[in-house]
Amino acid sequence: MNFQQLRFVREAVRRDFNLTEVANALYATQPGVSRAIKELEDELGVEIFERRGKRLTGLTEPGAALLEVVERVLLDTSNLRQIAAQFSGSDQGSLQLATTHTQARYALPQVIKQFKAAYPKVHLGLHQANPVQIAAMVIDGRADIGISTEALDRFPERITSPCYDWHHSIIVPAGHPLESVKPLTQEAIAEYPIITYDEAFTGRSHIDEAFAAAGVAPDVVLTAIDADVIKTYVDVGLGIGIIASMAFDATRDQTLRLLDGAHLFASNTTRLAVRRGKFLRGYALQFIRMFAPTMSEAELTAAMRANDP
Amino acid sequence: MNFQQLRFVREAVRRDFNLTEVANALYATQPGVSRAIKELEDELGVEIFERRGKRLTGLTEPGAALLEVVERVLLDTSNLRQIAAQFSGSDQGSLQLATTHTQARYALPQVIKQFKAAYPKVHLGLHQANPVQIAAMVIDGRADIGISTEALDRFPERITSPCYDWHHSIIVPAGHPLESVKPLTQEAIAEYPIITYDEAFTGRSHIDEAFAAAGVAPDVVLTAIDADVIKTYVDVGLGIGIIASMAFDATRDQTLRLLDGAHLFASNTTRLAVRRGKFLRGYALQFIRMFAPTMSEAELTAAMRANDP
DNA sequence: TATCCTTACGGAATTCGTAAGCATG
């Protein structure tokens, strides 16, 4: 048994049991992967993969049981390197963040600026993705930290902690009739064509729920993934926008007006996620402290130690 | 990084940093061990071991941090083999029990007989040791299951569960004056020379506590590790004995009388211990169910899954 | 001086890639 075999097995699962892809991904040749896996199966005395003819089609039952432990072993070997790097004193390293547009654009810049000043030698990677992809990236190790509002729960492999709450608000072109409607209601808003986030993004579900609860059917004429696009089309006069409040910048967006929507939409919580059992370098912990001071030290060490994939 | 290097590191710690011993224990040569460790240190970029001149003297700080994860990796690789063996369907295998004389002699025989009937092909190893050794054997993997009354707690690496309660009683030669003393008190017992267990064995501490609580200083003339020896000397007339009740066999011990001591000594709980995070074969779980039916299935799976060394 | 670790060298074993063969969809 060796680490290479375990890596091949893990990658085979991730790459949908295509050993050619595994070979490419791990800089090996396909016959090498094929043989390594077979040797591991021989040594353990069980078939790890289901095979139809010569093709692998899935995990066997023992394979699934083994995979769980294989994942943990590989995570731990990566942890060994991280721990060593931590002690080798160098403040060099890499920190990969996976996050959505909204966070990257409006919430993270200040923190990242602060972080870069503190750790100039750390290579910071910012990966923009949708919440589901973010979750996957945290779990498989491509990202050290995930930051997102939706779909970050429901995976035992991840530990999440709330960073801050926010809510949606309305943006309208300056001089719009809605500016004088007080209090603002879902009904009043639904009078106008609406531009807002794409499904599965930036708390969109809470917007839909708010209208449904009020018994109103909004006319969503355009959806976008980020507030910049939404603002652009509101500016053009295509309709009114519903965006995260923090995405409005009074200085920059002088042609628009923000109408507070705290009472209209359920609040959203932006959460930060780390892989359970993954060792985090000192600077990664520091980043978390900067961005999510609510995450207690106890929670953090628990996240790094606990290991129950 | 390879498994061999990790094994060498772990064994070096266990063997008090003597690489020559490590080499012998793991069927390798001393230069091989030496080089493997150095290569690992080079790869990780940190010194794992403290060195005074050419000798290893202990773990460095990073070494200690790494060791924790190394242990888990090695435990998990052993788990991989166990899981595979579990599924390869064979009911062959090995089950190593570590236990004290009292358990081996009086509590285990019935269970082991039953177990052997159910799993004739499993090689059963019974290792008699003192409670501290038993704890160590469970932790370092020499034993799959530890059974003992004292000193089985206080290690986060182990999960223990109570099996059954028992208490100490008095044995006297037939016709002894104590037979007619009712109720029996610590004071009455302390009138006679006492033969009982050695310190750190079979609940001895509870005996001492009972006398101390009663303000009596017993005259312990002889201590032994097992009840058979105690009974022998009671038979010879050296004094009265205090032994675990279950160690008295009315049929076999016809020259002796058992005087119940339930009201005199605090009860003892025999506990079973397994290594946290260690995968247990089906027959091992079955053994536990036979011997400690109080240990819930949930507790068992938790023990096998959780992994926080 | 005995114990214990390191370095140097050479052989053994393992690993891995190339090329050819064969099954699947």
Added chain:
DNA sequence: CATGCTTACGAATTCCGTAAGGATA
């Protein structure tokens, strides 16, 4: 017939033991 796994062979690398050297208690 294109994709994907297997087998065969040979090269490169890695691993590991023996032998000699040097430090420590």
